[in-house]
Amino acid sequence: MSSFKSIPGTFDILPDGQTSGGDSIAPSRVWQHVETVIRQVMALYGAEEIRTPILEPTELISRGIGQLTDIVSKEMFAFERGGTNYVLRPEVTAPVMRAYQQHHLDQRGGVQRLFYIGPCFRAERPQKGRYRQFHQFGLEIIGATDARADAETIACAVDVYRALGLNDFKIRLNSLGDAESRPRYKEALIAYIKPFSDQLSEVSRNRLESNPMRILDTKNEKERLLLKNAPLLVDFIDEESRLHHDEVKAHLSAIGLSYVDDPFLVRGLDYYSRTAFEIESESIGAQGSLAGGGRYDLLSVELGSKKVIPAVGFAAGMERLLMALEAAELVNIPFGRLDAFFVALGDEAMKWTFPVAHALRAAGIKVGYDLSGRSMKAQMREANRQQARQVIIVGDDELASGIAQVKDMDQSTQRSVPFDQLTNQLTDKE
RNA sequence: GUGGUCGUAGCUCAGUUGGUUAGAGCGCCAGGUUGUGGCCCUGGAGGUCGGGGGUUCAAGACCCCUCGAUCACCCCA
Incomplete structure (x- = not known):
């Protein structure tokens, strides 16, 4: 028995795989196979790979996340060295947008479709399907406002899952409107909840101050009843966003993709606008979300661009995908034989x-x-x-x-x- | 940060109301065949029973502490 162990929430990917408690980590050849399929599907969409550093300036991430700076200090691996603040990237969207702006990728001409596969880091307590070093893949379509781009990111994620044989998933869809929609909605939501806030759980009551829209996510049955007649975000979004949302849905229908309109699906961050979606698997327990994404037209401005660079994308977790594949018994990659x-x-x-x-x-x-x-x-x-x-x-x-x-x-x-x-x-x- | 569950060979696990040299299956190594794999048979290596302390004539079992793993809550960009 060795005296060193991998850091909690991290794991080794071995030739034969391994089990650690309830979780099993797939063999390296299964990871390779999944990555290969992802690359093949991305190629079908004309997407090019982008690889950004694992280390980024903390500022890039905290700007993206906005005012929630305690997330940076408590939930991320961040450190200071020689006067510079570094962070292990917790996600890849902001780094991709950073690279896009830094290298003037718009000058390649047209809309950029960029995909990535790689490790990300979050300093949260690990649990099933949630690690401190985890792996994400995703697609970002930068430079397009067209609703087809929104539908395309969803289609692309779904195509990856289907190419791997997964069919057991559900797409939830919503529109967050524009930058003005949410403040209006938040106000109305708080006004609705306040009268019976004493019936809420302590957790939800705290959210009423910090992040009222997340109360909609509650799993508590009693609270769900109370929220039954809550105002809906859809009723507060601007006309253009509503039209955009209808277009996205029409495009999805045009390719036969079924989805569930979920007015309670929200995003915490301010730079998200219009489309928000989530793809869930039925079979992998509490951490059921396979992929999430949406439109983030305002991120570019948040990162210092003078003009709005419209963008939409999805990010998906490799670990959860592998869990879903295993649950569906779709992971029989044969051992490579010697000649x-x-x-x-x-x-x-x-x-x-x-x-x-x-x-x-x-x-x-x-x-x-x-x-x-x-x-x-x-x-x-x-x-x-x-x-x-x-x-x-x-x-x-x-x-x-x-x-x-x-x-x-x-x-x-x-x-x-x-x-x-x-x-x-x-x-x-x- | 909070709560539940669990720590015995590389892996999966047995270990009866505490009782003497701690076991099995699989895997690994070797022999049975001095040049022929899988199946079978035989043997071997590999464990300070997570760690520390305590109770006891006696602890892998009981008690306390600690460390670790895991699931869930919080959080989820």
């Missing part, structure tokens, strides 16, 4: 093996051999464990004759192959 495994008998044969194996690898053949000088039986067992299709047996006799014994492990048949024909024959075999 051939050398069984070398004796020192001379072992020496001979190395350059030959190297040459086969150069020819694109996946080969392995024993590195611990073990018995033939042990080498055969190793070949079997690695599921090698064939075994190349070489001992003193073979070295003398220049002819190897090649055994097909699936058929249990064996044949003689001259050394100089090994590459050809193994290539044909595949």
Whole structure:
């Protein structure tokens, strides 16, 4: 047992995967597979990958988040060094917008579709599907106000899930209106709730001051009843936003995507406007949200742009996606088989093996051999464990004759192959 | 930060009302076959029973503390 352990809320991705308590971390090949599918789907949307640093200036994030600066100090990994404030990125939208502005990506021309896959960090207490180092992927469409962009981000996320075989999800959709809509709505909501605030839970009562819209998220049945006749955000949004929302829904319908209009779906941050959506899985418990996103036209201004750069995107969690895939038993990525495994008998044969194996690898053949000088039986067992299709047996006799014994492990048949024909024959075999 | 549950081999777990050398299955290593894998048989390695303290003639079991894991609350940009 080693004396060092990975930091709580972080985990290793291993060749065979691992289980830690209730959670199981998928094998690395499953992660690779999911990432490959994400890249394929993104390619279908003409999206290019963007990789931004994991370290960002704290200011970038706190600007984005606005006045809620205790989030920065309590919920994020932030530190100061040499007078500069750094933060491990808690999400990727703000960094992407930063990069867009820094490198004038609008000058590439047209609307930018940018996707990312990578780690993010939050200093919260870990729980199922929530880690301190977690992995997100997402798509940002920057430079378009068109409602098709909103619908496209949703479609793209859904396409990723479908490409992986997931069909068990639900799309919730809402419109947050423009920058003026929410203050108006907040006022009305508080006015509605105040009269019976003494019937609310302590938690919700505190929210009444800090973040009244989050009360709508309550899971408490009694509170849900009280909220039954609460004013709805939809009734407070501006006409243009309403039209935009209708368009988004029409576009979704046009591609046969069903959604649930959820007037209670809200976003805490001020730079969000119009479209907000969430994609949930039924099968992964309390942390059921697979992906979320929406329109954030005002972020660019928050980050210092003189003009509004319209943008919409989604962000999705890899861990939760993998959990959902596992729950649906869609994660059978086979172990990568070796084409051939050398069984070398004796020192001379072992020496001979190395350059030959190297040459086969150069020819694109996946080969392995024993590195611990073990018995033939042990080498055969190793070949079997690695599921090698064939075994190349070489001992003193073979070295003398220049002819190897090649055994097909699936058929249990064996044949003689001259050394100089090994590459050809193994290539044909595949 | 708050609450629930749980810590015994690499993994999954047994360990009877406290009783003497702490077990199983799988995995790993080796032998059975001095040049042939999977199946089978035999053997081996691997545990300060999370850590510390206490009760007792005796603690993996009981008590206290502590650390860790996990689920949930808070939070969720």
